[in-house]
Amino acid sequence: MSISRRVLFAGASGLILAGCADVVGPLAAPKLYVLTPPLLGPVPGPKVAWALSIAMPEATAGLDADRIAILRPPSGLDYYADVAWADRLPVLVQAALVEAFESSGRIAAVARDSDGARADYVLTTDLREFAARYDAGEGAPLAVVRIGVRVVDARSRKISGTAVFGKEVRAAANSVAAGVAALTAAYGAVLADLVPWVLDRSSPVT
Numbered sequence: 001m002s003i004s005r006r007v008l009f010a011g012a013s014g015l016i017l018a019g020c021a022d023v024v025g026p027l028a029a030p031k032l033y034v035l036t037p038p039l040l041g042p043v044p045g046p047k048v049a050w051a052l053s054i055a056m057p058e059a060t061a062g063l064d065a066d067r068i069a070i071l072r073p074p075s076g077l078d079y080y081a082d083v084a085w086a087d088r089l090p091v092l093v094q095a096a097l098v099e100a101f102e103s104s105g106r107i108a109a110v111a112r113d114s115d116g117a118r119a120d121y122v123l124t125t126d127l128r129e130f131a132a133r134y135d136a137g138e139g140a141p142l143a144v145v146r147i148g149v150r151v152v153d154a155r156s157r158k159i160s161g162t163a164v165f166g167k168e169v170r171a172a173a174n175s176v177a178a179g180v181a182a183l184t185a186a187y188g189a190v191l192a193d194l195v196p197w198v199l200d201r202s203s204p205v206t
Contacts, residue, residue, distance in 0.1 A: 030084040033068065033180045035092040037188030043104040043196050051109035052198070053119035053154065054097050057090040057147070058126040064090060068180065069131035070141065077131075080176050089130060093147075093187070097123070100191045106199050121160065122152045123198060128164070130187075132171065132179040140171040143182035145190050151201045161201045165190045 063069060066088050067079040085092055094112060101110040111117040126148045132141035146166035152159055167189040171182035 028082065030082050032084055032086045034086045035089075035096060035184060035187065037096055037100075037184050037191055039103040040100050040192060040195060041103055041105075043106050043199065045106055045196065045199060047106050047108070048199055050107075050120035051111075051118060052101060052107060053111060053113045053115075053117065053122045054094055054101070055113045055122055055124045057093045058124070059090050059130075060127075063127050063130055064088060068176075068183075070179070071131045071133040071144070073133065073135060080132075080179070083176055083180075090127065093125070093127065093130075096187065096191065097125070097194075100195050101198075104195055104199065119154050121201070122154050124150045124152060129166070130183065132183060139174045141174070141179050141182065143169045143171060143179065143186040145183065145186040147190055147194070149194060149198070151198055161197075163194075163197060165194045165197075167193075 062077050066084045066086075068083055068085060070078050070080060072078065098110060098112060101107055109117070109119070111119070113119075113122065128148055129144045129146040131144060133144050134141050144166070145168075146164065148164050149162065150159055151161045167186040169182045169186040169189070171178040
């Protein structure tokens, strides 16, 4: 089932850090957010002749979760309280990658690796940063997204190309909703660079 193209949120206001308040009574269900960057739409260039399989992104334990991460330099990792991604972050990142390639108009065959479809190339990624960073003296957080990318030949297992894509977007306000919106915008900007780069790794249709 495809993910809704809207960021879903309800009543999330103000910065609330995990573990800052005592809990009385049963724990309430967290408010859920989906990661849905805008679709790229057509990407300039010729259509490619090869099929692409997108592997589940790798991530450290801190990011391989449904918690929405925040950073406090130099090394503090925390999470927004009472909110969560709608699924594990790598699952949402993979789903958005598939949709971005589908919307490019330059590739006819793209799927998750779990689909078992035949592919000529495999796209592997690792989530190096995906968090709202709170620097000293700054009110609104800075959304930081950085992803390592490898394009691998499915037959020979040779690496066709490697790159790292990163973007930073300042949130409009010091709130959970604004932080999530900034993370979504930063990931969308990463996709805008990542997708054309991958599509140019091999020869186009002749």
